[in-house]
Amino acid sequence: MIEIENVRKSFGPLEVLKGIDLTVQNGEVLTVIGGSGSGKSTLLTCINGLEPIDSGRILIDGTEVHAKGTDLNKLRRKVGIVFQQWNAFPHLTVLENVTLAPRKVLGMARAQAEEIAVRQLNHVGLGDKLKTYPGRLSGGQQQRMAIARALAMSPRYMLFDEVTSALDPQLVGEVLDTLKMLAQEGMTMILVTHEMAFARDVSDRVAFFHQGVMAEIGPPAHIFGDPQHPETRKFLSSSRQ
Amino acid sequence: MFDTALTANDFIFLAKGAWMTILVTIVSVIAGTVLGIVFGTFRYQVGPIWAAPLTFVLDIFRSIPLLIQLVLANAFLGTVLRLNLSGLTIACIVLSMYCAAYCAEIVRGGIEAVPTTTRRAARSLGLTWWQDMREIVLPLATRVALPSWIGLALGVMKDSALVYVVQVTELLRSTQILITRLQEPLLLLMICGAFYFVISFPLARFGGYLEKRWSHD
Numbered sequence: 001m002i003e004i005e006n007v008r009k010s011f012g013p014l015e016v017l018k019g020i021d022l023t024v025q026n027g028e029v030l031t032v033i034g035g036s037g038s039g040k041s042t043l044l045t046c047i048n049g050l051e052p053i054d055s056g057r058i059l060i061d062g063t064e065v066h067a068k069g070t071d072l073n074k075l076r077r078k079v080g081i082v083f084q085q086w087n088a089f090p091h092l093t094v095l096e097n098v099t100l101a102p103r104k105v106l107g108m109a110r111a112q113a114e115e116i117a118v119r120q121l122n123h124v125g126l127g128d129k130l131k132t133y134p135g136r137l138s139g140g141q142q143q144r145m146a147i148a149r150a151l152a153m154s155p156r157y158m159l160f161d162e163v164t165s166a167l168d169p170q171l172v173g174e175v176l177d178t179l180k181m182l183a184q185e186g187m188t189m190i191l192v193t194h195e196m197a198f199a200r201d202v203s204d205r206v207a208f209f210h211q212g213v214m215a216e217i218g219p220p221a222h223i224f225g226d227p228q229h230p231e232t233r234k235f236l237s238s239s240r241q
Numbered sequence: 242m243f244d245t246a247l248t249a250n251d252f253i254f255l256a257k258g259a260w261m262t263i264l265v266t267i268v269s270v271i272a273g274t275v276l277g278i279v280f281g282t283f284r285y286q287v288g289p290i291w292a293a294p295l296t297f298v299l300d301i302f303r304s305i306p307l308l309i310q311l312v313l314a315n316a317f318l319g320t321v322l323r324l325n326l327s328g329l330t331i332a333c334i335v336l337s338m339y340c341a342a343y344c345a346e347i348v349r350g351g352i353e354a355v356p357t358t359t360r361r362a363a364r365s366l367g368l369t370w371w372q373d374m375r376e377i378v379l380p381l382a383t384r385v386a387l388p389s390w391i392g393l394a395l396g397v398m399k400d401s402a403l404v405y406v407v408q409v410t411e412l413l414r415s416t417q418i419l420i421t422r423l424q425e426p427l428l429l430l431m432i433c434g435a436f437y438f439v440i441s442f443p444l445a446r447f448g449g450y451l452e453k454r455w456s457h458d
Contacts, residue, residue, distance in 0.1 A: 087362035
């Protein structure tokens with residue numbers, strides 16, 4: 001379970017998170033929508049401990065992410081994150097990209113790490129690209145590799161930060177299909193996305209962020225069918241155009 | 242009588258000079274690179290303000306002509322500190338610092354060329370700072386820095402000609418000694434140049450080979 005309690009975060013004078021309260025249950029798929037600068041991506045990097053927070057707290061299975069004694073490297077094994085820019089390690093093959101963390105962080109033997117990596121890469125449809133370097137892959141393939149790389153750590157939670165935003169339109173589908181598959185398998189996920197149809201389709205709940213505040217949260221049918229907050233309505237009608 | 246023809250012994254004499262050039266270069270480039278990696282990483286890590294004193298010292302080594310550094314270091318270490326160091330040791334110390342000063346900049350540039358988003362991805366997988374440095378930053382920064390580093394190593398090799406001022410008879414100094422005796426400057430300088438070429442060529446080719454091997458995309 002991920003518990004977010006009254007989290008505040010500023011970059012200099014700009015407050016990007018103004019007291020966020022949110023709980024994500026195990027097995028839940030939560031999508032976060034909202035305009036740019038609404039704080040949704042920042043929230044993900046805070047959950048992972050990549051960004052410090054100013055006040056409040058974030059608990060992952062009861063462990064406080066930003067507490068002094070917390071071993072972040074250990075905590076991050078539980079929480080996979082995939083970014084908008086897929087961030088492949090260009091000097092490593094696809095297989096090496098995926099085996100790196102299991103070997104170095106979990107101390108797995110090469111053979112075992114490769115077995116897991118091959119399984120995950122097959123899962124995302126890259127089983128035939130094991131020896132390829134990322135530079136030879138399309139954006140969609142690189143993003144799927146990044147997903148497999150995160151999954152190879154067997155995380156309990158997955159965070160996806162606008163993973164299709166930097167892709168060519170014809171490549172978005174293959175990545176969304178991968179996400180959909182994960183959701184159906186019961187992975188606990190928080191997705192920040194601009195793909196409204198996708199959000200409606202896969203989410204258990206949808207949260208709408210506006211200027212650092214979670215303006216509205218509810219099942220997709222409510223948020224998309226009958227939004228209560230005026231900003232949600234405004235945002236949805238503008239994104240439909 | 243003086244012998245005015247080029248003999249096999251003269252070639253051996255030149256080869257000994259060339260060996261001294263190689264020795265000074267290898268020691269200085271290795272020590273300079275190790276120091277350069279430490280200084281460059283430190284500068285990147287602590288930011289410009291905390292690194293200012295180090296940057297200042299490195300700037301001194303980069304901006305004062307090597308010849309002056311050698312003479313001053315020789316005077317300071319030998320006469321002032323009364324250390325009983327050989328010319329070779331002094332030459333290696335000065336050239337190592339000179340190399341380190343340039344190398345630190347190359348290293349810093351290499352680290353800066355690794356996108357922060359890539360490093361973030363590595364850390365988000367649970368890699369520690371050290372693991373990120375070793376597995377991601379080192380290989381990627383090395384690829385960026387390699388051409389400049391090869392240039393630096395070749396530069397140090399040629400600049401090592403100046404260590405004659407601390408009584409080290411390296412390749413160019415050996416050549417000058419022969420020129421004085423044989424009065425054949427053009428021929429001897431051509432031979433000397435050929436020696437330099439033979440020393441640098443493998444290094445330059447090795448760099449080219451690595452660059453080719455690393456270009457996957």
